[in-house]
Every structure is written in structure tokens, then in C-alpha cells.
Amino acid sequence: MYTIKSYVFPETLAEADELLHRDIRAAAVLGGCCWLKLGCRRISRAIDLTRLSLDQIEVKDGCLELGACVTLHQLETHPAVTSRFDGILGESVSHIVGVPFRNCATVGGSVFSRFGFSDLTCALLALDATVVLYRGGEIPLDRFMASPIAFDDILLKVRIRDDGRQAAYQSVRRSTTDFPTLAAAVSCLNGQWTVSVGARPARAVRAEGAAACLNEGKGAAAAGQAAAEELTYGTDLRAGADYRKKLAAVLVRRAAEQCMEENKG
Amino acid sequence: MKVKITVNGMLYNKHIPNDMMLLEFLRKYGYVSVKRGCDTSNCGLCTVWVEGKPVLSCSYPAARADGLNVTTLEGVKEEAASFGRYMTAQGAEQCGYCSPGFIMAVLAMRRELTDPTEEEISNYLAGNLCRCSGYAGQTRALRAWLNDKPWEKEGQA
Numbered sequence: 086m087y088t089i090k091s092y093v094f095p096e097t098l099a100e101a102d103e104l105l106h107r108d109i110r111a112a113a114v115l116g117g118c119c120w121l122k123l124g125c126r127r128i129s130r131a132i133d134l135t136r137l138s139l140d141q142i143e144v145k146d147g148c149l150e151l152g153a154c155v156t157l158h159q160l161e162t163h164p165a166v167t168s169r170f171d172g173i174l175g176e177s178v179s180h181i182v183g184v185p186f187r188n189c190a191t192v193g194g195s196v197f198s199r200f201g202f203s204d205l206t207c208a209l210l211a212l213d214a215t216v217v218l219y220r221g222g223e224i225p226l227d228r229f230m231a232s233p234i235a236f237d238d239i240l241l242k243v244r245i246r247d248d249g250r251q252a253a254y255q256s257v258r259r260s261t262t263d264f265p266t267l268a269a270a271v272s273c274l275n276g277q278w279t280v281s282v283g284a285r286p287a288r289a290v291r292a293e294g295a296a297a298c299l300n301e302g303k304g305a306a307a308a309g310q311a312a313a314e315e316l317t318y319g320t321d322l323r324a325g326a327d328y329r330k331k332l333a334a335v336l337v338r339r340a341a342e343q344c345m346e347e348n349k350g
Numbered sequence: 351m352k353v354k355i356t357v358n359g360m361l362y363n364k365h366i367p368n369d370m371m372l373l374e375f376l377r378k379y380g381y382v383s384v385k386r387g388c389d390t391s392n393c394g395l396c397t398v399w400v401e402g403k404p405v406l407s408c409s410y411p412a413a414r415a416d417g418l419n420v421t422t423l424e425g426v427k428e429e430a431a432s433f434g435r436y437m438t439a440q441g442a443e444q445c446g447y448c449s450p451g452f453i454m455a456v457l458a459m460r461r462e463l464t465d466p467t468e469e470e471i472s473n474y475l476a477g478n479l480c481r482c483s484g485y486a487g488q489t490r491a492l493r494a495w496l497n498d499k500p501w502e503k504e505g506q507a
Contacts, residue, residue, distance in 0.1 A: 089369035092351055092413045119391040119409050131368065135414055158403075183477015185397045185404040185455060262392075262476045 087121055089131045096136070101239055102219050104132050109237050116194020117156070119186060139193070139241065142166060148244045153193025157205070158184055160192070169247065170212055171347055173254040173270060177208035182262050197240040199230055199288050202264040206230060207283025208254050210291055211270035214245045227291055250274035253343035255336040256284070259323055266324045269312070269336035271344050276300070278341070282312055282333055286321045295337055305345065309338030353416040357381060358425030372398065372407040372415050376422060383423035383450040387479075394478035397451040397458075398422050404458040423450045429457055429501060436495040442487030444480065452478045456492060460501070 095101035105112050111129035115121075139152035142163045149169055151160070160166050161175035181187055181204060195205045196216060206226070214226040219239040226243070252272040256265040268283040278299035283289030295312035298304070318329035355362050355375065362379060373396045376384045387395030389408050396408040399421040423430050430453050437443045452475070459466065459474045466474070471492065480488065 087369060092368040092411070094416075115411070117409070118411055118414075119406070121409065122390050128369075131411075133411070133414060179473055180476075182392060183394055183455065184458070184474050185394055185406045185451075186391055186477050188403045188405045189391070189409055261472075 087124060087126045087128065090127075090129045092131045092133065094133050094136045098137060098219055098239065098241070101132055101134060101137065104130060105237070105239065113236070114197075114239055116153075116197065117190040119190045119194070120198075134193070134239070144247055147247055149247050151192045151243045151245075153191060153197075153240045153242060155192045156188050157181060157190045157192070157195070158187040160205075161187070170245070170250060170252040170272065171344075173208050173212075173252045174205070177204040177254045177256070177268070177270070180204070180256065180258060180262065180265075192243055193240045196226070196229075196243055197234075199234055201286045201288050202284050203289065204254075204256060204265055204268055204283065207268045207281050207289040208252075208270045209243060209245070210281035210283075210289050211252060211254075211272045211279050212245045212250065213272070213279055214243050216243055217241045230288055230290065248274055251344050251347045253340040253347065255340045255343070257332055257336065264323065267329050267332040267336060269333065269340050271299070271308075271337065271340040273299070273344050273348060278308075280308065280312060280337060280341075282316055282337065285316060285318050285329060285333075286323070287317070287319055290316060292316055292337065299341055305338045305341035306334075308341050309334035309336070312337040351413055353413060355412070355415045355417075356419045358421060366412050368413060370412040372400075372405075372410040372412045372420065375412040375415075376407060376420070381422040381424055385447060385450055387448070387451075392477075392479070393448070393451075394455060395448055395451040397454040397478065399454065399458060402458075402461070404455050421454075423454055426454075426457055428504070430454075432500050432504060433457070433491070433495050436491040436498075437488065440487040440491040440494070442491045444482035444487075448478065448480045448482075452480065452488065456495075460496070466496075 113128045114132045139154040141152045143150045157178040195203050215223050216229045217223045250272045254270045256268040265284040270281050272279045278296045280292040280295040292312040294315040295308040298308040298311045313330045313334040318326040320326045385395040387393035391409040397404050398407045455478045
């Protein structure tokens with residue numbers, strides 16, 4: 086159940102920021118609104134960013150930039166996204182419900198909320214992305230993901246260096262369109278690897294030990310085992326912690342092997 | 351708040367509650383093809399188009415549709431009826447409750463994808479749930495419809 090007392094379309098980012106900070110506890114910056122009904126909120130002021138041209142995908146200053154209002158379906162279809170990083174951004178979101186849902190859900194909503202089940206944040210972590218906040222400026226996504234959620238800033242865009250890195254994404258679901266039981270992503274640039282694991286079911290995080298294994302040439306299986314051992318896994322209705330741990334070893338190994346194959350090609 | 355929403359070519363200049371979703375707006379003004387299913391963004395029953403893109407009207411704020419064009423099944427009824435005949439021929443209409451949302455997703459897919467593969471079709475329509483049976487009848491109907499391309503003969507967009 087939710088209620089909205091006033092609904093506003095700010096015309097500038099400065100206005101959006103001012104509206105948010107007039108009373109942070111009572112205001113809400115709206116994303117795709119897909120999960121709005123699952124919560125219980127009385128929103129005094131709903132701030133809708135859809136008229137601020139934040140739905141743009143651009144390649145600018147050596148980076149791929151994804152505006153906060155870019156929809157998940159845009160990630161599947163926009164050539165600037167599908168042609169980069171072996172298409173893992175589109176691949177990572179392609180199992181989320183259906184296209185009508187993905188035309189609503191946004192990059193900003195997914196990233197800012199730091200949902201544990203998010204496929205997208207797992208893929209973005211492996212790509213060494215940064216987030217650009219209105220007040221907080223540009224910060225690395227891994228730092229943003231590790232910080233507590235404070236609804237006191239506005240996410241403007243996500244930036245990924247257009248460095249030609251190769252990448253792979255793997256996930257397991259109990260059924261099509263369900264949340265992932267576990268997700269893993271890897272990327273490789275000039276022999277330097279980045280590994281992330283999501284839906285643990287806690288928030289996605291980097292697996293530094295797994296990346297180190299790959300950097301040292303110990304192989305995909307060793308990386309998988311390292312990811313299983315170094316991170317914590319939890320239990321929920323989709324899977325137990327032990328099962329997730331075993332999945333992590335397999336998915337990280339598969340993603341690394343896939344990335345190695347792509348490197349050969 | 352006051353909104354101007356165009357539904358199937360007809361402009362509605364209305365005062366709405368700030369927390370109204372597009373689903374409620376459409377049903378209030380008689381577009382009863384738009385069905386309430388899960389009401390939590392999961393089942394696809396409430397699929398309509400906003401500016402030609404399929405969205406879930408149960409989770410799309412009506413305020414956000416201010417100034418935009420919305421299309422429901424009533425707005426594409428000839429094409430919907432054409433596809434509906436293929437569903438009937440395959441016994442795929444079942445109880446019919448999910449059909450409007452499913453058909454809106456199918457017609458959107460036809461506009462977006464050229465000669466989609468089985469995987470692309472499954473991927474596109476995965477969010478439109480049918481609880482009557484499996485999806486075999488719907489898949490047969492869809493494949494026959496895509497093969498026949500009746501919209502080319504009927505002069506549809």
C-alpha cells in the first residue's frame with residue numbers, strides 16, 4: 086500500500102534536488118515504480134525525473150553513459166550497449182519478467198536501490214562502473230554498493246569506461262522470469278580480471294580473491310572456488326547458503342571460461 | 351492533479367488522484383480490456399502501450415502518462431481480432447483473462463522484431479503469464495500468425 090500526496094515533475098535537476106531536500110523523509114524520487122506497490126509508504130512528495138532527459142544512452146569522453154531513466158529494455162536494444170562488453174548488460178537483464186516490465190524498470194531504480202537480487206548491479210560491478218550523483222559527484226559503484234541507502238541524493242547516470250574489455254555473465258533461476266538464485270559476472274582488460282557475485286542473496290560484491298586467481302593464471306576453476314570461499318552467502322526461499330556457495334564456484338568458473346573463449350576469438 | 355492523456359486517439363483532460371496508476375485510470379474510463387491481475391508487475395495482464403511501447407499499466411503512474419499517447423486493446427481491435435482468430439483456431443484462448451495483455455505484447459513484438467526466433471519470442475513474452483495451461487496453443491497460434499503475416503493483406507501498420 087502506498088499513497089502520494091503531491092506528484093511533481095521538476096524542470097531542472099536543481100529543482101529536483103531542492104524538492105527532495107525540502108523534507109527528505111517525506112519525499113521519494115521515483116524510478117520505474119515496479120516495486121512501489123510491494124512496499125508500504127506514505128509519500129508526501131513524489132519526484133518524477135522522467136522529464137529531465139535522463140533517458141539517454143551516450144558514448145562520451147571515453148565512457149558509455151547510461152542515464153538514470155534509461156529502461157532495462159533499452160539496454161537490450163540500444164546498439165551502443167549491445168555492441169560493447171560482449172553484450173552482458175543486455176544479457177543480464179533479459180531474464181527479468183518480460184518486455185513490458187523492462188520498459189518500466191530503470192537503470193537508476195535498479196542501481197540506487199541496491200537490490201540484492203539485481204542482475205544489473207552484478208554486471209556493472211564487473212565492468213568497473215561508476216555512478217554520478219547530483220550532490221555526491223562521481224564515485225565507484227563498488228563503494229556506492231557498500232554504502233547504506235540514504236535517500237538524500239539523486240542518481241544521474243552510470244558511467245562505464247569504454248575500454249574494450251571483454252565480459253561474461255552467468256545466472257541461475259528457479260524458473261524463467263524469477264529473481265536470480267545467484268549471479269556472477271567477470272571482465273578482463275589487458276590480462277586484469279574483475280569478478281562480481283550477486284543475489285547471494287545480499288547485494289552484489291566484488292570477489293577480489295577470484296580476480297587474483299585469474300590474474301595469476303591459476304585458472305577458472307580456482308577462481309570459482311575462491312569466490313565461493315571468500316564471500317558470504319545467505320539462505321532465503323530460493324536457495325540455501327550452502328547451495329549458493331556451490332553455485333558461486335560453478336558460475337564464476339563458467340563466466341571466466343566464457344570470457345577466455347571470447348578472448349581467444 | 352490535472353492530466354491530459356490521449357487514449358486510443360481520444361483526449362482525456364481529467365483531475366486524478368496523485369497515486370492513481372494507469373490501470374485504474376483506463377478502467378475508470380471504460381477501457382475494460384485492461385485487466386488487473388497480480389497488481390505487482392509480474393503477470394503482464396495489464397499490458398498497454400505508452401507511446402507505442404508495451405508497459406505494465408498496474409505499475410505506471412497515471413501522472414507519468416500526462417501528455418502521452420496510450421493504446422489499449424480497444425485501439426487495435428482489428429489487428430487483435432485477426433490474431434484472436436489464430437488463437438481460437440488453436441484452442442489457445444482458454445478462459446481469456448490473460449488474452450488482452452498477451453495480445454498487446456504480441457502486437458508490440460511484431461512491430462519491434464523482424465522474423466523473431468523462438469528464443470526471442472519466449473524472451474519477449476515471458477512476462478505474460480497464462481494460468482490455464484502451458485503455452486503450447488498460444489505458441490502454435492503465434493507461429494501460424496507470424497508465418498501467414500495477415501497484417502500485410504489487411505493493410506495494418
